[in-house]
Amino acid sequence: MKKTYMLLAALAAVLLADAAAPAFEKVPDAARTALKGARGKPVRKGFVFVNGHYLPPPYVVARYGTAIFVNNVQVTGQIVPWQTFLSTQAGSAPAAPAPAAPAKKTTAIDDLFDDGAAPAQQAAPAAADAGGDAFVPNARSEQMLKRINDYRTDVNKRLLNGDACFFGRYGFVVVQQRLCRNMMEALPDAVRDSADGADLYNRMRGRGLVFLNANICSDLIENRADYSALVERRRKMQEDEEVRKMLSNGGQGIMP
Numbered sequence: 001m002k003k004t005y006m007l008l009a010a011l012a013a014v015l016l017a018d019a020a021a022p023a024f025e026k027v028p029d030a031a032r033t034a035l036k037g038a039r040g041k042p043v044r045k046g047f048v049f050v051n052g053h054y055l056p057p058p059y060v061v062a063r064y065g066t067a068i069f070v071n072n073v074q075v076t077g078q079i080v081p082w083q084t085f086l087s088t089q090a091g092s093a094p095a096a097p098a099p100a101a102p103a104k105k106t107t108a109i110d111d112l113f114d115d116g117a118a119p120a121q122q123a124a125p126a127a128a129d130a131g132g133d134a135f136v137p138n139a140r141s142e143q144m145l146k147r148i149n150d151y152r153t154d155v156n157k158r159l160l161n162g163d164a165c166f167f168g169r170y171g172f173v174v175v176q177q178r179l180c181r182n183m184m185e186a187l188p189d190a191v192r193d194s195a196d197g198a199d200l201y202n203r204m205r206g207r208g209l210v211f212l213n214a215n216i217c218s219d220l221i222e223n224r225a226d227y228s229a230l231v232e233r234r235r236k237m238q239e240d241e242e243v244r245k246m247l248s249n250g251g252q253g254i255m256p
Contacts, residue, residue: 024067025077031065031085034135038063038149046159047180047233050075051168052219054226056233061156068152075155075167079148088140170215183209184237187220188230197221 042058048070049055055071062069066078066085086092135141155172158165162177175183186207194200197218204212212220 024074027065027067027074027078028082030135031078031082033065035065035085035145037065038152040152040156043156043159045162046177047164047175047184048075048159049164049166049168049216049220052216052221052223054223054229054233056229059159061152061159063148063152066148068148068155070155070167076151076172079151080144085135085141085144088138088144089134089136166216168215168219170213173211173213173216175211179209179211181237182207183212184230184234187212188227188234191220191224191230192227194221 039060039062042060044058046057046059047054048057048059050070050073055073059070060072062072066080066082067074068076068079137145155165158174162180164175164180164183166173166175186204186209190200190203190207194203194217197214197220200221201212201214201217204210204217
């Protein structure tokens with residue numbers, strides 16, 4: 001009976017987290033058809049959190065249309081709105097300038113263009129969905145597409161570096177690899193033990209982990225059902241560290 005109750009409680013926590021998590025703006029079907037996609041190779045390093053939900057590696061970072069996806073989960077809204085692409089077409093009304101992407105531009109390192117269908121999308125506000133079949137690429141639209149591809153490449157590069165990437169209402173927050181070990185030593189147990197987001201925020205600050213802002217902590221608590229996955233990732237990190245130490249000592253202690 002106790003085990004059944006715990007399973008039901010965990011399921012309820014997941015459902016509540018999904019209901020509370022803010023949805024990203026839906027990518028119009030026309031944008032996915034006209035702009036196709038770009039995918040990276042699987043990355044086994046780094047950490048990805050989406051609205052407080054932890055995604056385990058390996059990670060495949062992709063662009064479908066105008067947004068970024070990780071492991072087929074949408075992690076951004078439209079980097080450049082599809083309406084802005086439509087404004088580049090002959091005879092269209094002028095549109096407002098596209099907002100700058102929050103990620104820095106980087107040199108593409110592993111672009112593999114994917115002409116296949118994009119994954120199913122999260123529920124989100126509807127956007128204009130016209131002009132895909134008739135869309136004609138041009139110099140302006142290519143620059144916009146490059147901006148989105150650069151964003152995808154930047155996310156991919158950060159994961160290759162071993163960074164932690166938090167996506168959500170706070171945009172794109174990156175924790176550098178050198179801080180991730182300290183974060184993972186404290187985070188799993190703190191998520192389990194904290195009463196609410198404010199409590200988690202104070203616990204993290206007490207450990208010197210001030211880069212996890214209040215909104216991130218609130219989202220992590222809403223997804224506390226991920227605790228077991230975080231513990232497993234920490235265990236794997238500890239095992240990898242032990243192997244590195246053994247190798248640095250000439251292999252002493254490694255079983256034949």
